Amino acid sequence: EVQLLESGGGLVQPGGSLRLSCAASGFTFSNYAMSWVRQAPGKGLEWVSYISGSDDTTYHADSVKGRFALSRDISRDTVNLQMNSLRAEDTAVYYCAKNKGALWDDAFDIWGQGTMVTVSS
Amino acid sequence: DIVMTQSPDSLAVSLGERATINCKSSQSVLYSSNYKSYLSWYQQKPGQPPKLLIYWASTRESGVPDRFSGSGSGTDFTLTISSLQAEDVAVYYCQQYYSTPITFGQGTRLEIK
Numbered sequence: 001e002v003q004l005l006e007s008g009g010g011l012v013q014p015g016g017s018l019r020l021s022c023a024a025s026g027f028t029f030s031n032y033a034m035s036w037v038r039q040a041p042g043k044g045l046e047w048v049s050y051i052s053g054s055d056d057t058t059y060h061a062d063s064v065k066g067r068f069a070l071s072r073d074i075s076r077d078t079v080n081l082q083m084n085s086l087r088a089e090d091t092a093v094y095y096c097a098k099n100k101g102a103l104w105d106d107a108f109d110i111w112g113q114g115t116m117v118t119v120s121s
Numbered sequence: 122d123i124v125m126t127q128s129p130d131s132l133a134v135s136l137g138e139r140a141t142i143n144c145k146s147s148q149s150v151l152y153s154s155n156y157k158s159y160l161s162w163y164q165q166k167p168g169q170p171p172k173l174l175i176y177w178a179s180t181r182e183s184g185v186p187d188r189f190s191g192s193g194s195g196t197d198f199t200l201t202i203s204s205l206q207a208e209d210v211a212v213y214y215c216q217q218y219y220s221t222p223i224t225f226g227q228g229t230r231l232e233i234k
Contacts, residue, residue: 035223037171045163045171045214047223059221095170105218107161109182111170 002026009115022096053102127226144215159219
């Protein structure tokens with residue numbers, strides 16, 4: 001079964017850091033791009049970051065550029081989102097999503113259940 | 122950035138009737154070299170992650186019931202549910218993946234009348 005499982009969410013103070021992980025199973029992880037999408041409480045979907053399935057190229061939304069970094073560990077079929085300098089507006093459920101292809105220009109066909117990140121003092 | 126605007130924001134339809142949701146992009150998401158519109162539709166039920174319904178504007182994802190269909194090209198798109206079922210109550214989002222940043226519409230809440 002194709003599956004994505006996020007972990008690492010929690011409560012963090014403004015200015016703090018968190019590292020989210022997404023463990024993939026049921027497909028050849030290295031062949032596909034991966035993305036993170038977040039959803040603030042009661043709000044819509046916001047794309048956050050992307051990593052290529054071919055050359056580890058990354059893209060980030062302007063709202064997180066310079067604060068978030070994305071990497072993938074092929075040996076563990078895991079993608080990691082390092083979030084630094086967190087702000088209250090980063091509070092959201094963070095979803096890991098698999099792209100249908102190796103590059104960013106494709107739909108997201110598999111989603112994890114999400115992990116909640118709360119930034120508050 | 123490409124802005125995606127959905128209409129209406131909410132919709133109430135009787136069981137068995139047709140539901141139509143519109144999505145308009147601020148610029149064309151049609152790639153001229155392959156004639157594909159880089160537009161997808163997702164369904165999100167309460168407490169669940171989004172689920173892919175339609176990609177390339179009109180291609181139904183595997184396992185999605187055929188009462189769901191997508192149409193449109195360029196800047197104007199439509200998601201149609203031909204005969205509404207109780208399990209279709211959800212929020213529906215369109216998304217463009219023509220250019221980064223990838224952007225979503227604000228969502229349309231679909232309820233039973």
